[in-house]
Amino acid sequence: xxxxxxxxxxxxxxxxxxxxxxxxxxxxxxxxxxxxxxxxxxxxxxxxxxxxxxxxxxxxxxxxxxxxxxxxxxxxxxxxxxxxxxxxxxxxxxxxxxxxxxxxxxxxxxxxxxxxxxxxxxxxxxxxxxxxxxxxxxxxxxxxxxxxxxxxxxxxxxxxxxxxxxxxxxxxxxxxxxxxxxxxxxxxxxxxxxxxxxxxxxxxxxxxxxxxxxxxxxxxxxxxxxxxxxxxxxxxxxxxxxxxxxxxxxxxxxxxxxxxxxxxxxxxxxxxxxxxxxxxxxxxxxxxxxxxxxxxxxxxxxxxxxxxxxxxxxxxxxxxxxxxxxxxxxxxxxxxxxxxxxxxxxxxxxxxxxxxxxxxxxxxxxxxxxxxxxxxxxxxxxxxxxxxxxxxxxxxxxxxxxxxxxxxxxxxxxxxxxxxxxxxxxxxxxxxxxxxxxxxxxxxxxxxxxxxxxxxxxxxx
Amino acid sequence: xxxxxxxxxxxxxxxxxxxxxxxxxxxxxxxxxxxxxxxxxxxxxxxxxxxxxxxxxxxxxxxxxxxxxxxxxxxxxxxxxxxxxxxxxxxxxxxxxxxxxxxxxxxxxxxxxxxxxxxxxxxxxxxxxxxxxxxxxxxxxxxxxxxxxxxxxxxxxxxxxxxxxxxxxxxxxxxxxxxxxxxxxxxxxxxxxxxxxxxxxxxxxxxxxxxxxxxxxxxxxxxxxxxxxxxxxxxxxxxxxxxxxxxxxxxxxxxxxxxxxxxxxxxxxxxxxxxxxxxxxxxxxxxxxxxxxxxxxxxxxxxxxxxxxxxxxxxxxxxxxxxxxxxxxxxxxxxxxxxxxxxxxxxxxxxxxxxxxxxxxxxxxxxxxxxxxxxxxxxxxxxxxxxxxxxxxxxxxxxxxxxxxxxxxxxxxxxxxxxxxxxxxxxxxxxxxxxxxxxxxxxxxxxxxxxxxxxxxxxxxxxxxxxxxxxxxxxxxxxxxxxxxxxxxxxxxxxxxxxxxxxxxxxxxxxxxxxxxxxxxxxx
Numbered sequence: 004x005x006x007x008x009x010x011x012x013x014x015x016x017x018x019x020x021x022x023x024x025x026x027x028x029x030x031x032x033x034x035x036x037x038x039x040x041x042x043x044x045x046x047x048x049x050x051x052x053x054x055x056x057x058x059x060x061x062x063x064x065x066x067x068x069x070x071x072x073x074x075x076x077x078x079x080x081x082x083x084x085x086x087x088x089x090x091x092x093x094x095x096x097x098x099x100x101x102x103x104x105x106x107x108x109x110x111x112x113x114x115x116x117x118x119x120x121x122x123x124x125x126x127x128x129x130x131x132x133x134x135x136x137x138x139x140x141x142x143x144x145x146x147x148x149x150x151x152x153x154x155x156x157x158x159x160x161x162x163x164x165x166x167x168x169x170x171x172x173x174x175x176x177x178x179x180x181x182x183x184x185x186x187x188x189x190x191x192x193x194x195x196x197x198x199x200x201x202x203x204x205x206x207x208x209x210x211x212x213x214x215x216x217x218x219x220x221x222x223x224x225x226x227x228x229x230x231x232x233x234x235x236x237x238x239x240x241x242x243x244x245x246x247x248x249x250x251x252x253x254x255x256x257x258x259x260x261x262x263x264x265x266x267x268x269x270x271x272x273x274x275x276x277x278x279x280x281x282x283x284x285x286x287x288x289x290x291x292x293x294x295x296x297x298x299x300x301x302x303x304x305x306x307x308x309x310x311x312x313x314x315x316x317x318x319x320x321x322x323x324x325x326x327x328x329x330x331x332x333x334x335x336x337x338x339x340x341x342x343x344x345x346x347x348x349x350x351x352x353x354x355x356x357x358x359x360x361x362x363x364x365x366x367x368x369x370x371x372x373x374x375x376x377x378x379x380x381x382x383x384x385x386x387x388x389x390x391x392x393x394x395x396x397x398x399x400x401x402x403x404x405x406x407x408x409x410x411x412x413x414x415x416x417x418x419x420x421x422x423x424x425x426x427x428x429x430x431x432x433x434x435x436x437x438x439x440x441x442x443x444x445x446x447x448x449x450x451x452x453x454x455x456x457x458x459x460x461x462x463x464x
Numbered sequence: 465x466x467x468x469x470x471x472x473x474x475x476x477x478x479x480x481x482x483x484x485x486x487x488x489x490x491x492x493x494x495x496x497x498x499x500x501x502x503x504x505x506x507x508x509x510x511x512x513x514x515x516x517x518x519x520x521x522x523x524x525x526x527x528x529x530x531x532x533x534x535x536x537x538x539x540x541x542x543x544x545x546x547x548x549x550x551x552x553x554x555x556x557x558x559x560x561x562x563x564x565x566x567x568x569x570x571x572x573x574x575x576x577x578x579x580x581x582x583x584x585x586x587x588x589x590x591x592x593x594x595x596x597x598x599x600x601x602x603x604x605x606x607x608x609x610x611x612x613x614x615x616x617x618x619x620x621x622x623x624x625x626x627x628x629x630x631x632x633x634x635x636x637x638x639x640x641x642x643x644x645x646x647x648x649x650x651x652x653x654x655x656x657x658x659x660x661x662x663x664x665x666x667x668x669x670x671x672x673x674x675x676x677x678x679x680x681x682x683x684x685x686x687x688x689x690x691x692x693x694x695x696x697x698x699x700x701x702x703x704x705x706x707x708x709x710x711x712x713x714x715x716x717x718x719x720x721x722x723x724x725x726x727x728x729x730x731x732x733x734x735x736x737x738x739x740x741x742x743x744x745x746x747x748x749x750x751x752x753x754x755x756x757x758x759x760x761x762x763x764x765x766x767x768x769x770x771x772x773x774x775x776x777x778x779x780x781x782x783x784x785x786x787x788x789x790x791x792x793x794x795x796x797x798x799x800x801x802x803x804x805x806x807x808x809x810x811x812x813x814x815x816x817x818x819x820x821x822x823x824x825x826x827x828x829x830x831x832x833x834x835x836x837x838x839x840x841x842x843x844x845x846x847x848x849x850x851x852x853x854x855x856x857x858x859x860x861x862x863x864x865x866x867x868x869x870x871x872x873x874x875x876x877x878x879x880x881x882x883x884x885x886x887x888x889x890x891x892x893x894x895x896x897x898x899x900x901x902x903x904x905x906x907x908x909x910x911x912x913x914x915x916x917x918x919x920x921x922x923x924x925x926x927x928x929x930x931x932x933x934x935x936x937x938x939x940x941x942x943x944x945x946x947x948x949x950x951x952x953x954x955x956x957x958x959x960x961x962x963x964x965x966x967x968x969x970x971x972x973x974x975x976x977x978x979x980x981x982x983x984x985x986x987x988x
Binding site for chain 2: 071072074075076077078079081082085086139140141142143144145146147148204207208209210288289290291292293294295296418419
């Protein structure tokens with residue numbers, strides 16, 4: 004049973020929860036949802052409708068600290084593995100989990116522009132791996148009484164975005180600018196505003212404990228009196244914010260284009276069901292104080308606990324309003340179009356959380372092999388984790404478009420996966436009639452390069 | 465053929481499939497059973513306790529402390545047990561019931577005088593006495609009945625009642641030959657000296673008042689006895705009576721030393737036996753004090769008998785203090801034994817030197833007594849030489865869990881000691897058979913140095929780690945009882961006498977460093 008549970012956990016971490024790096028999605032404009040990575044990325048479709056609830060489901064898992072194989076490799080000493088792992092973890096080790104569901108998505112061409120609107124539901128969880136605890140528990144020379152959690156961060160949010168986006172082509176369709184406004188309702192949110200917690204020996208006979216902790220939450224306390232709440236107040240609470248995505252795409256010539264986007268620019272103000280967990284204090288513990296002059300020592304333990312509680316001043320505070328920026332993301336891409344059917348790109352992606360940047364780098368190939376089948380593949384280094392080979396495709400069967408992609412096909416080998424994601428969905432979309440110019444260009448490329456040469460390039464890549 | 469299945473595309477797909485196969489083929493095998501082997505290897509250094517002891521607090525916070533503070537803030541032992549022995553008038557002078565005295569009268573000889581001696585105990589010779597209680601028991605027997613009532617007058621010629629010679633009348637009713645009667649003589653004042661020529665003298669007279677009512681030849685025999693005599697006041701020589709007192713015991717705890725035994729040598733050991741006497745006679749008191757310590761070891765005080773002064777006058781308390789010191793007892797050994805219970809017994813010898821001069825006779829009253837108090841009032845100036853504490857804490861082995869997950873455990877003891885004595889602790893692990901299987905030594909306190917006056921001059925700091933290696937941990941877990949043997953010595957291994965002052969104190973810090981090796985899945 005334990006093995007099954009562990010397996011399910013591992014499976015869950017490796018596939019069901021995949022990371023929101025979007026390295027494969029960004030340049031793959033075969034599917035309309037590319038506008039989630041850059042609202043200015045030119046759409047192939049003339050219009051599309053994302054089928055409610057099934058048009059897009061993505062999940063992301065990223066653990067920059069370790070893979071299962073680092074711990075559970077058969078034939079190794081697990082305690083040595085954990086010791087090695089505890090030595091390799093550091094302040095940049097991080098765990099991210101993200102799920103996003105497209106509740107509704109519609110897009111249509113309007114002259115030189117393209118309009119998108121819809122709604123998504125996102126659950127996002129990110130935390131620093133508490134590497135100090137690993138080192139204390141498994142390094143062999145760690146001490147519980149030499150603990151410093153001053154760098155620990157955690158944030159999680161469950162939110163609904165209602166968005167309206169528009170992109171427009173300028174300069175003879177060379178330049179595309181896009182913007183998307185999102186009105187966000189955050190059902191649940193929690194983050195660590197301050198986490199200064201240390202427990203350190205000052206010699207053998209003293210432990211100095213310092214806490215300056217502020218954990219802010221919004222939403223969970225609603226469930227304490229769930230039956231007394233209006234369901235709409237919980238589903239669409241008064242934790243709202245207007246957030247924007249900005250994008251640009253510039254086609255330098257037939258061979259090269261560049262693009263960039265800046266996502267989730269804005270903040271959410273939390274006013275509903277807010278609760279802060281606070282602790283501030285310092286405590287020097289020199290053991291239970293016993294006055295041998297007294298006869299009765301029965302209450303010394305309780306007195307110590309009382310002192311501890313008073314010193315740290317643990318408390319809950321309800322009703323404090325706060326604002327919190329969403330984690331910003333940015334993409335920059337440079338693409339080389341070998342032909343209208345084959346392009347290669349280099350992509351940079353960063354996430355900015357609590358002032359710290361977490362960067363991804365990748366190269367990719369996009370094969371627009373035909374309207375009914377397009378393919379992408381690439382290699383990424385995601386937040387320091389290497390060897391992420393991604394792939395994806397879309398298959399169009401009449402108006403129905405099925406797509407599936409991941410940033411790391413190696414996730415099939417769940418033992419060594421540290422980063423992966425999975426994006427799958429079903430759209431109804433229409434590309435419209437093929438343009439003459441495109442057909443001519445396609446013909447020229449087919450004449451210049453044989454299909455075998457293309458395969459050779461792909462093989463070398 | 466669809467475009468997807470055209471040869472170039474088939475080749476691409478084949479290459480991708482091959483790559484996937486290589487990737488999957490390289491995958492390593494996972495073994496989740498290994499989770500059972502995970503061990504948390506960590507350590508923690510935890511302060512356990514900060515113990516403090518202030519002599520000032522010790523003295524002031526404990527009720528009924530035997531430790532008191534001098535004006536110069538030095539500690540003293542003060543203990544007083546009142547009324548260890550109490551002797552009242554019954555223990556010193558009592559008059560037994562007297563045998564009946566025969567007095568014979570008849571018609572021809574109607575008067576009868578009798579001079580006899582009062583019966584006493586232990587050769588007591590009374591000069592004067594006032595009885596606050598007593599009665600005269602009279603039995604009249606005639607050889608024949610009388611036709612009319614016959615009155616008989618009884619007289620104590622050497623006794624007065626309210627200033628008048630005591631006389632009483634008894635009646636032999638008509639038609640009877642005998643009668644029993646009593647007369648209360650409370651307040652009767654006797655002069656037993658017969659004009660200064662005798663002691664214990666009783667002059668008794670009997671007379672037939674109604675001689676006409678008695679026939680010739682009818683002989684009347686009166687039997688007179690003094691009974692239930694209780695003395696109000698008396699003078700004389702009360703004899704050489706030896707009177708034992710009921711034995712008893714009392715607790716004698718010096719705070720802080722209750723559990724220790726032996727090795728306590730006071731520089732100036734002494735105690736005082738205080739007597740308060742309102743009895744006008746010399747008394748010698750023999751006492752026997754035996755001290756028993758926590759180990760049930762007994763030492764006898766072995767002090768000499770002593771004399772207490774006679775009260776100079778009725779109602780005046782004569783206080784006699786006997787100091788018991790090494791010159792007249794074994795008090796050094798007695799106190800060194802650290803008694804926590806003292807058993808006592810004793811007796812008094814009155815008039816140990818024989819009769820007093822007539823000019824200063826013994827006297828006593830019914831409120832007179834002799835009370836002996838036990839008092840210790842000595843400075844805490846002492847040396848300790850191997851003063852011991854031996855305690856066994858039973859059945860503590862079974863309640864200790866999880867120590868098997870420790871690779872090593874170190875206990876740290878740090879003392880900052882402003883007390884002038886060492887404390888070394890020997891801890892033994894006792895198994896179920898009562899055998900000591902392991903243990904450790906802990907030099908817990910190092911004596912603070914003292915100046916020439918025996919006063920602590922600076923604190924002494926000592927830090928002692930006790931390392932529990934795996935063997936010691938194993939034996940600790942196998943232990944059932946734990947035995948603590950403490951040995952305490954004053955500065956210089958018990959050779960230097962020290963004094964205790966209230967500003968002495970002691971701080972002990974105890975910490976634990978545990979190196980754990982905790983197997984998460986302990987079911988395996």
